[in-house]
Amino acid sequence: MGNFRTAFNSFAGRHGMGVALFVAIAVAAWVILLIVLPQLSMLDYSFRHNLPASQIGGPDDTYTLENYRYFMFGNDDGLNTLDIGILLRTLIAAVFVTILDVMICYPIAFILAHSASGVSARLMVIGLIIPFWVNEILRAFAFRVLFGATGLINSVGLGMGLWDAPVDFIRADVALYSGLAYAYILLMIFPIYNAVEALDRAQIEAARDMGAPWWRVHWRIVLPIAKPGIASGATMVFMLTSGALAAPQILGGPSSLWFTQVIYQWFNQSSNWQRGSAYAVILLLVCIAFVTLMMRVFKVSVGEIGK
Template sequence: MTAGWREFTGRHGIGVALFVGLGVGFWVLFLIALPQIAMFDFSLRHNLPRAELGGPNDVYTLSNYAAFFRTSGGQANWLDMGVLFKTIVAAVFVTIIDVLICYPIAYILAHSARGVAARLMVIGLIVPFWVNEILRAFAFRVIFGATGVINGVGMGMGLWDTPVDFIRADVALYSGLTYAYILLMIFPIYNAVEALDRNQIEAARDMGASWWRVHWRVVLPMAKPGIASGATMVFMLTAGALAAPQILGGPSNLWFTQVIYQWFNDAGDWQRGSAYATILLVSCMLFVMLAMRVFKVSIGAIGR
């Protein structure tokens, strides 16, 4: 740590080093740590009237967490636990789709596209994200709606006779979430693959390795930290998404963030909402750590 700080200071100067250090410290302390600590403290409190705050009834409790697992009648709270499980599974599904789509794009951008083609690819990836996320979600609802573009084209070509309900089938939701975070997957993979020496790929091809074997044995080991970094961001943001599930989700679809939103805003129970938000955060972190262990990727490798 000290050696790294000295190297950074020697390369960029003490002024830049202090600016970066203070900026990162402010970000971590005031925008991440303190809000999470405040939310955790809220989750351990009773939902009391304002007049009773600070009084004898204002004590710490685990009842908000217990309510996630059991209802007031003592029965298992399968509804909330099922919604959390479904949210995590859906986030994994979206992450896998993003990896499958973004890996070849990142590889082409790093090792195949040159000059104007590379610049056009980058522009084509970035410019659509100038549009607000909510507007893009509504655009997907228009595209996948009963009178939308896809149903219009499909019915016009005679592929189906009646409109397909892509909203109820969650096709629109998964498509919107996959598109929403695609850049967060492409650029980490691109940064990892770009560092790969092209001579290694050419050597593998000269030795008769097939296309898939070159990627499996040469490219993927190099890209694994980038894939892990992108997958972590996409998974966490997908599991914590609210706008897209609200706009694109079907009537029978409920995202866990919507449950949290209901406790905070509809029920006015910030303590229960904080507990549910903490449960979501801890569940996602544990899942990510488990996945990193399974795929043998360290945090240090992701940081590079």
């Protein structure tokens, strides 16, 4: 609370008390009305029975753990390996997409911060932003066309003799992982860029003058500075990938059911909002627990991520 008061007073000192109050009220309204209250409502739903509308509020409308028990054990006493397996597969895929984005975005962010300048830097930023003017669903369909049996990649591969028959990139989930990695690439680049931009170029030049190879310069100098930005971008990419729905629906193969698709089925196909809410709460809690664990493993605090 003391840190919040200090930050508020500092912001008010720079921009005025009126602006500070407006920002504080707007942020509080956003968090409470659009995040906290919907989550609390969904949490309440998750502990309810799936009853007809006429019985809601009646004696049978009580709290229950049945929806959570179903996730663990299904309709019988055996372990619900299907839903648990889908959740684990979703988390593993989200980790893979996050790592892929880090590998792609780190060098781009470094070049943008310390190598590109003037017109070249502006062109790089424009080149990164303009493709995202296209709707996410249209971009997903574009990836499906690109990786399809008659798409550009298969056509080039067949034309160059790299393979003899069309490769099913959809069934192999190559299209899905590529589409997800591309969908959230900006959320990884700009946090890393903001962190790396603060690095003093003289430190890199001094290390190079002392004979340090490029990999050691990045490992010992750049990465410690970039770690909060990487953690921030990785958190956003992981959470959004775990909760993605459109891309898995469009780009996923027949055996790549995403956990969000299971939630969607409970809400819309089975009309069981209570069980769908329980599954959504489980996904949220598991993702938060995983992110918190990774922050402890890599020794990154919430304050560093928020810088």
